[in-house]
Amino acid sequence: MSEAGHLIRLVDGSPRLVADDWRLVDSAADWDSCAGQGAGGLLLPLALAEAQAERVRARAGRPLGVALAPDDDPARAVPFFPHISLIGVQFPKFTDGRGYSSAVLLRTRHGWRGELRALGEVLQDQLFALRRVGFDSYALRADRDPQAALRAFAPFSGTYQGSVDQPLPAYARAGAP
Amino acid sequence: MYRYTDFDQRMVNERVAQFRDQVARWQAGTLSDDELRPLRLQNGLYIQRHAPMLRVAVPYGLLAGFQMRALARIARTWDRGYGHFSTRQNIQFNWIDLEDAPDVLAALADVQMHAIQTSGNCVRNITSDAYAGVAPDEAVDPRPYCELMRQWSTFHPEFSFLPRKFKIAFNASATEDRAATALHDLGFYLRRDAAGAVVADVLAGGGMGRTPVVGAIVRRGLPWRHLPTYTEALLRVYNRYGRRDNMYKARIKILVRALGTEAFAREVDAEFAFLEDGPGTASAAELARIAAGFAPPPYRGFDAAELERDAAALQAQAVAHPGFARWMGRSVRAHRAPGYAAVTLSLKRSGIAPGDADAAVMDALADLADRYSFGELRVTHEQNIVLADVARGDLLALWNEARALGLATPNIGLITDMICCPGGDFCSLANAKSIPIAQALQDRFDDLDYQHDLGDITLNISGCINSCGHHHVGNIGILGVDKQGEEFYQVTLGGVVGPDPQRTAIGGVIGKAFAAEQIPDVVAAILDTYVLLREPEERFIDTVTRIGVGPFKAAAYPAQDEAREAENV
Numbered sequence: 001m002s003e004a005g006h007l008i009r010l011v012d013g014s015p016r017l018v019a020d021d022w023r024l025v026d027s028a029a030d031w032d033s034c035a036g037q038g039a040g041g042l043l044l045p046l047a048l049a050e051a052q053a054e055r056v057r058a059r060a061g062r063p064l065g066v067a068l069a070p071d072d073d074p075a076r077a078v079p080f081f082p083h084i085s086l087i088g089v090q091f092p093k094f095t096d097g098r099g100y101s102s103a104v105l106l107r108t109r110h111g112w113r114g115e116l117r118a119l120g121e122v123l124q125d126q127l128f129a130l131r132r133v134g135f136d137s138y139a140l141r142a143d144r145d146p147q148a149a150l151r152a153f154a155p156f157s158g159t160y161q162g163s164v165d166q167p168l169p170a171y172a173r174a175g176a177p
Numbered sequence: 178m179y180r181y182t183d184f185d186q187r188m189v190n191e192r193v194a195q196f197r198d199q200v201a202r203w204q205a206g207t208l209s210d211d212e213l214r215p216l217r218l219q220n221g222l223y224i225q226r227h228a229p230m231l232r233v234a235v236p237y238g239l240l241a242g243f244q245m246r247a248l249a250r251i252a253r254t255w256d257r258g259y260g261h262f263s264t265r266q267n268i269q270f271n272w273i274d275l276e277d278a279p280d281v282l283a284a285l286a287d288v289q290m291h292a293i294q295t296s297g298n299c300v301r302n303i304t305s306d307a308y309a310g311v312a313p314d315e316a317v318d319p320r321p322y323c324e325l326m327r328q329w330s331t332f333h334p335e336f337s338f339l340p341r342k343f344k345i346a347f348n349a350s351a352t353e354d355r356a357a358t359a360l361h362d363l364g365f366y367l368r369r370d371a372a373g374a375v376v377a378d379v380l381a382g383g384g385m386g387r388t389p390v391v392g393a394i395v396r397r398g399l400p401w402r403h404l405p406t407y408t409e410a411l412l413r414v415y416n417r418y419g420r421r422d423n424m425y426k427a428r429i430k431i432l433v434r435a436l437g438t439e440a441f442a443r444e445v446d447a448e449f450a451f452l453e454d455g456p457g458t459a460s461a462a463e464l465a466r467i468a469a470g471f472a473p474p475p476y477r478g479f480d481a482a483e484l485e486r487d488a489a490a491l492q493a494q495a496v497a498h499p500g501f502a503r504w505m506g507r508s509v510r511a512h513r514a515p516g517y518a519a520v521t522l523s524l525k526r527s528g529i530a531p532g533d534a535d536a537a538v539m540d541a542l543a544d545l546a547d548r549y550s551f552g553e554l555r556v557t558h559e560q561n562i563v564l565a566d567v568a569r570g571d572l573l574a575l576w577n578e579a580r581a582l583g584l585a586t587p588n589i590g591l592i593t594d595m596i597c598c599p600g601g602d603f604c605s606l607a608n609a610k611s612i613p614i615a616q617a618l619q620d621r622f623d624d625l626d627y628q629h630d631l632g633d634i635t636l637n638i639s640g641c642i643n644s645c646g647h648h649h650v651g652n653i654g655i656l657g658v659d660k661q662g663e664e665f666y667q668v669t670l671g672g673v674v675g676p677d678p679q680r681t682a683i684g685g686v687i688g689k690a691f692a693a694e695q696i697p698d699v700v701a702a703i704l705d706t707y708v709l710l711r712e713p714e715e716r717f718i719d720t721v722t723r724i725g726v727g728p729f730k731a732a733a734y735p736a737q738d739e740a741r742e743a744e745n746v
Contacts, residue, residue: 094212094215094338095215095298095338096338096421097298097335097336097337097338097339097416098416098417098421100334100335100336100337100338100416101335101413101416101417102417104335104413108451109451123212125199125212125216128334129332129334129335129337130334132334133334133335145207148207155191155194155195155198156188156191156192156195156332157187157191158184158187158188159332159334160188160328160329160331160332161328161329161330161331161333161405161457162456162457163334163335167455167456167457168456169328169329169405169456169457169459169463170184170328171460171462171463171466172456172460172463
């Protein structure tokens with residue numbers, strides 16, 4: 001999926017560069033064409049997954065995931081939870097902040113426990129916030145330095161408000177002064 | 178005033194380090210201009226006509242003397258020796274080099290100040306009443322609630338890339354709104370319920386710009402502990418559904434209007450139902466910790482005899498110095514603490530752009546604060562400076578000193594106390610200059626007797642439809658427009674900021690735009706009409722409301738062919 005890019009994933013809470021064996025499928029025909037080859041996962045746009053819901057539920061062959069566009073209601077992914085192992089959220093522009101709310105809803109409202117991946121224009125200055133709202137993998141834009149990105153996860157040593165990573169505000173946490 | 182904890186200081190320091198790294202990457206070419214833009218905006222840096230402008234937050238308008246001196250030092254070291262106080266309790270420096278910005282931010286952090294989220298599509302600097310804590314008419318001091326929300330909104334991971342900017346204001350006075358709350362994306366009207374508990378009536382969808390809207394109440398009586406979670410719910414609705422295809426339709430006011438206030442409120446309520454009483458609910462202990470930072474200064478407890486003596490002395494001084502009496506009438510406000518007054522020092526006088534102060538004035542203001550007001554100053558929505566805690570016995574001495582500094586113009590609330598944006602002289606968004614218009618009006622209406630006869634009136638000037646000069650809610654509003662490369666000025670009448678949204682109104686355009694040189698005559702004609710038609714003791718805005726704009730319009734356009742024509746845009 002990020003053939004030329006780099007995938008970072010939280011491994012035991014630490015960001016690591018990992019191989020990306022997922023492929024973004026863009027149509028039913030595309031799905032047909034690659035279904036028999038390779039073992040990596042196939043990431044289906046939500047609309048395609050809905051159109052091919054039977055096939056998703058059959059879960060034959062390669063692992064499946066769904067990718068949400070910024071305006072896709074995350075609730076629509078819920079019926080697929082038993083059949084998928086990855087949810088991707090698209091950031092067509094890094095200034096489009098809808099995906100942060102999608103992540104919060106997936107993690108807190110809908111209870112998604114599997115991998116949650118930021119896709120699209122993912123740049124190092126977003127990583128701190130992306131991690132806070134529950135993303136645990138990050139498809140860094142292809143032209144970016146992955147080593148610099150790995151170092152960019154913790155510009156701040158604390159946070160004021162609660163989020164997915166820590167629901168309590170700073171003052172209410174254990175050890176707060 | 179609230180002082181940073183070690184944690185607060187660490188957050189601000191780390192923000193400086195983060196931005197320093199971002200600027201370094203931009204200089205090295207690994208961060209593009211487009212990628213840097215939202216990052217620098219969220220650190221207060223606009224690219225302006227001459228250089229980047231740095232907008233520094235002055236939370237709730239509060240400045241300690243040492244902070245004001247630090248601003249003076251920044252003005253001298255990195256700028257051209259002055260700064261501009263804005264309508265939203267910020268100070269703007271117009272000549273900062275982007276390369277210097279990290280050092281300037283570090284200098285701010287050293288004095289517990291920052292430029293975090295003063296621009297960009299995020300939750301902006303939260304504003305409130307400059308007289309908070311001392312105003313006799315307030316139900317509760319709004320500042321601890323503001324600070325609670327400032328901390329909640331700082332570096333918020335979900336709401337740093339909203340469809341558009343998001344401005345929050347708090348008002349806690351039932352008689353007057355000194356923060357223009359109804360014109361904010363989100364406004365909290367704090368009050369006490371029947372049981373004495375602090376609750377908020379919540380307003381959403383106000384704003385100025387090209388679509389001025391007085392916001393609507395979307396929730397009544399929200400217990401204060403729900404401020405963070407209710408705001409989270411509201412921002413989530415906005416973040417998800419606010420328009421992103423057109424920046425002119427991206428403010429929350431457009432979403433509220435598209436859905437309808439009730440439907441919008443239902444959406445927010447539905448989201449809030451999941452968050453209500455959850456882990457984000459504010460705690461009384463935390464509010465108390467913050468509130469301690471806003472505790473009153475150690476007032477002298479004057480006894481009855483002293484109060485009587487000071488009052489008698491003041492009366493005698495007023496008789497002896499008519500100028501002092503006049504200043505008392507405009508610049509000195511009642512105070513909660515017996516024997517004290519809140520004094521507004523005017524930054525509006527001929528020859529000075531409204532809201533501007535040079536480094537020497539900033540230092541002098543800090544000195545006055547140290548000697549007369551427990552070392553604290555406040556910045557008002559009207560771009561003036563308040564010494565909030567002055568002993569009444571010191572007023573004459575303060576007046577004499579302020580007069581020597583040019584800060585005692587007795588024009589607070591009068592026609593020359595105008596609100597004005599930096600306009601086309603500085604701002605790259607502006608269609609027209611605003612400062613020369615303000616200057617021309619200052620000169621034209623310089624006569625203090627005339628000003629005092631006119632009484633309360635607001636005149637607000639914006640250099641473009643972004644409305645930073647709040648012309649929409651000026652009793653008289655002046656808007657710079659561009660017509661084929663020439664600068665023209667639209668005039669509006671009837672705008673007013675009332676104590677609640679029902680009593681707040683957007684002014685109406687009176688007709689075709691005027692050339693710059695016509696504006697003083699037009700304003701004079703409007704004022705003459707008021708003087709002619711007013712009832713005894715009737716304020717300008719009340720006359721406009723009573724008789725409508727017709728007579729004013731007739732006076733402003735005596736003969737259509739005399740007005741140079743321009744399309745209203």
